[in-house]
Amino acid sequence: MLDYFHTLLEQHFTADKMLGPRQLLGPVLAQIQVLDELRRHTRPGTTEPTLRLLAQYAEFAGWLHQDAGDTAAAMWWSHRASEWAQAVGDYQMVAYMLIRKSNIALADADPVGVVDLAAAARKVPGPVSPKLHALAAQQEARGWALCRDADTFQDRLGLAAELLREHPDDVNEDAPVYLHHYNLATLEEQSASGYRACGQAEIAVAILERQIAATRAHLHRDTGSARISAELHTLDRILTHRWPTLPAAVELHEALATAWPHGCSPPPSADALAGRSERRGALVRRCVTAGGPGLRRCPGVVRVSVGSSPCRRSAARRRRRR
Incomplete structure (x- = not known):
């Protein structure tokens, strides 16, 4: 019975x-309800396989x-998901849920x-994959x-890259x-948004261009391409606000409006998307050149006020301790 639900989850x-x-x-929540009913009617002490599967379903429901x-x-x-994972001592899932x-x-x-x-995830005891530690370091970097x-x-991005290079299949x-x-x-x-938040727009654009070109045609709804389009629109808003x-900047805005007429939805095909990427990249680079160093330090690039950010104050305290 549980194999059936495993197969369904993989297909989801x-x-x-x-x-x-x-x-x-709708289907995922309905299947969680069925699995939880199975758990309730299972003999105490034999629920571990069901709880492990429930944790995976709950994690996916959270993502959706x-x-x-x-x-x-x-x-x-x-x-x-964390609660069910803790119940069976699945520390890897506990860390992943953090x-x-x-x-x-x-x-x-x-x-x-x-x-x-993210930092707490790297402190979870028990056997945890190096790739999970890499993911935690990446998430710290984004924060x-x-x-x-x-x-x-x-620093955190470099740590994540080092772990992935040394343990590409260790899972x-x-x-x-x-x-x-x-x-x-x-x-x-996923580092593109971090570079953009740090004011390094050119690096962010180069990463997004490569990812757009690599998106396969049948993955029209792929969440990666949705993130990429969102990042490009964020850059567009920054540029049009600072240099209207x-x-x-005007040409880039018009190009994005043509490629994504309904906002951040992916375009009709990856081929069309890839064909536009070089032109959009050139436009953004022209904006960066024309805007000068101000683009890299534009306050609109960062969503957190530097003056009031508790993270910024914490970083300053660390530097003073050194």
């Missing part, structure tokens, strides 16, 4: 790349809610939560980027599905 992971959260949430924009529901289901909660804090623009939860601490951002079959697909390419893609009459 695949379907999420094309369907998105709204079509999958986050992807749909409901971070409160995402955190609730992530807490349930990273998931850190990611939800990122969506809520809570840099302190991002850093603290420090929100705090505009470029040095710590680079057991029971590890969270995401870890099986987590690699240096994923790390690079700059010709290159």
